[in-house]
Amino acid sequence: MKNGADHFPQDLTGKARDDVQTQIDLIHSQMALYARDLKRMVNAEQQKTLALAEANARLAILDRLKTDFLAFIAHELRTPLSGMVVLDLLDPHDDPQSLAEMIDILRCGYERLEGFVEKGLEYFKWLATEPSMHQTVISDVAAIARATLASLPELHAQEVILESDISLEPCLVRGEGQHLARVVEILISNALKFSETEKWVQVRVGMEKGRVWVRVADHGRGFAPEMGSELLHPFTIAHIMNHSRGTGLSLALANAIITAHGGHMSATSAGVGHGATFMVELPAVSLL
Numbered sequence: 001m002k003n004g005a006d007h008f009p010q011d012l013t014g015k016a017r018d019d020v021q022t023q024i025d026l027i028h029s030q031m032a033l034y035a036r037d038l039k040r041m042v043n044a045e046q047q048k049t050l051a052l053a054e055a056n057a058r059l060a061i062l063d064r065l066k067t068d069f070l071a072f073i074a075h076e077l078r079t080p081l082s083g084m085v086v087l088d089l090l091d092p093h094d095d096p097q098s099l100a101e102m103i104d105i106l107r108c109g110y111e112r113l114e115g116f117v118e119k120g121l122e123y124f125k126w127l128a129t130e131p132s133m134h135q136t137v138i139s140d141v142a143a144i145a146r147a148t149l150a151s152l153p154e155l156h157a158q159e160v161i162l163e164s165d166i167s168l169e170p171c172l173v174r175g176e177g178q179h180l181a182r183v184v185e186i187l188i189s190n191a192l193k194f195s196e197t198e199k200w201v202q203v204r205v206g207m208e209k210g211r212v213w214v215r216v217a218d219h220g221r222g223f224a225p226e227m228g229s230e231l232l233h234p235f236t237i238a239h240i241m242n243h244s245r246g247t248g249l250s251l252a253l254a255n256a257i258i259t260a261h262g263g264h265m266s267a268t269s270a271g272v273g274h275g276a277t278f279m280v281e282l283p284a285v286s287l288l
Helices: 014-076 078-089 096-127 141-151 177-193 236-240 250-260
Strands: 138-140 160-166 172-174 199-208 211-218 264-268 276-283
Touching: 096 250, 138 141, 138 177, 141 160, 141 177, 141 199, 141 211, 172 276, 177 199, 177 211, 177 250, 177 276, 250 264, 250 276
Parallel strands: 160 199
Antiparallel strands: 138 172, 199 211, 211 276, 264 276
């Protein structure tokens, strides 16, 4: 700071000017200390705000887990469990054909229950996984899509029309290939499941503006346009489509996997009977 002595009244003695300058310097020192302390307080409050936001995010995840788990237990397990009441009807003295039929009912109930539990545990695991952009594994979504199409025998059935448009250039993202392949498989299986007559499936993969995208479309049953986001929640399909097959978790599982990889998934349809389109977007990775 410049010396302020030149601005003092001329009638002040040298000692008086020195005293005033000392007071000014002291005030500036105190102001600097106040500014430092204020900055520390602001930083501390920012850290508290960040910690609170993280805690709220964890609470939101836990609340969603609780809600979905209760729905899973209260509603979705009743169907496979109901098939097991046949245990009360088993009679070792029945004829072999009746016993075989009841055992088949029990086996179907057990297999469905096992599928519910396994897929439910997998869904809850991914739902509890926070989005991460720091994965070290890099995978090519284009190559994953081609391999998945080749590995699904139901796609090569005579009644299935498959159209694919997959980028010849690598579409790199962060994440393990087996998890991303699971998403592609779920979307294709969903398209086939809800295409009861014309089993037309289109799979496209590309990259644009730093995003890798996967698009799976069909000419199947479709849904009301406003239900797009609901389809990505657990158990929705079984309720809104009067559909009793499957677990009602597949699309929710795919959505949870994509979210955990820092991506986004959407579902659109022009209406019931007009097919559906599912789009997945993931942050692209550049090796340059």
